[in-house]
Amino acid sequence: MNTYYWQQQEKHKSICKHMSSKSMISYQDWIMDSHHFQRETSETIQEGYCLWAKPVLALIKRSKTFEKIASKPAQWMIEDLKFKKGMKNKPHIRGFLFRHTIFNPISWCLGNLKLLVISQKNKQVVAANKR
Numbered sequence: 137m138n139t140y141y142w143q144q145q146e147k148h149k150s151i152c153k154h155m156s157s158k159s160m161i162s163y164q165d166w167i168m169d170s171h172h173f174q175r176e177t178s179e180t181i182q183e184g185y186c187l188w189a190k191p192v193l194a195l196i197k198r199s200k201t202f203e204k205i206a207s208k209p210a211q212w213m214i215e216d217l218k219f220k221k222g223m224k225n226k227p228h229i230r231g232f233l234f235r236h237t238i239f240n241p242i243s244w245c246l247g248n249l250k251l252l253v254i255s256q257k258n259k260q261v262v263a264a265n266k267r
Contacts, residue, residue, distance in 0.1 A: 149173050150189050152210050154196060160207040165214045172217055181240055184247030209234045 149170040156166035173182065196203045209231075216231025218224040 149185075150193055151196065151206065152214075154193060155207050155210050158203070160203075161211060161214060168221070169214050169217060172221075177240075178244070178247075180247035180251065181243040182247070183250050184243035184245065185239075187246045187250060188242065209239070213239065 149166065152161060152166045152169050155161045156163050161169075173185075192206065196206050212228055212231035213235050214231070215224065215228035216235060219227045
C-alpha cells in the first residue's frame with residue numbers, strides 16, 4: 137500500500153493519524169489500525185466514529201494534556217489489535233475493554249442515530265413530494 141493512499145484516509149482513524157504525526161504511535165501502527173478499521177468495522181461504527189472524532193481531534197489539537205490522555209486508549213487499542221492479528225502473544229486487556237465497552241458502543245450508537253436522522257429526512261422529502 138502506498139503512502140499517498142493512506143494520506144488520503146483522513147476520516148478513517150483521524151485521531152490515530154494525528155497521534156502518528158506526533159510520534160505517539162508509529163506510522164506502521166496507524167496504517168495497520170486504519171486498514172483494520174476500514175475492512176473489519178461496520179459502516180455504522182465508522183460513521184459514528186466520524187461524528188465524534190472531529191470534535192475530539194479539535195480538543196486534542198488545542199490541549200497537550202488532553203492529547204496525552206487520549207493517546208493512551210489509542211495505544212491500548214493498537215496493542216489489542218496486534219494480539220488479534222497474531223503479532224503479540226498476550227492480549228491487551230485495557231485495549232480490548234476500551235474497544236468493546238466504550239469505542240465501539242459509542243460509535244455504533246452515534247452511527248445509528250445518524251442513520252435515523254437521515255431516514256427521517258428522507259421520509260420528509262418523500263412526503264413533501266407526494267403533496
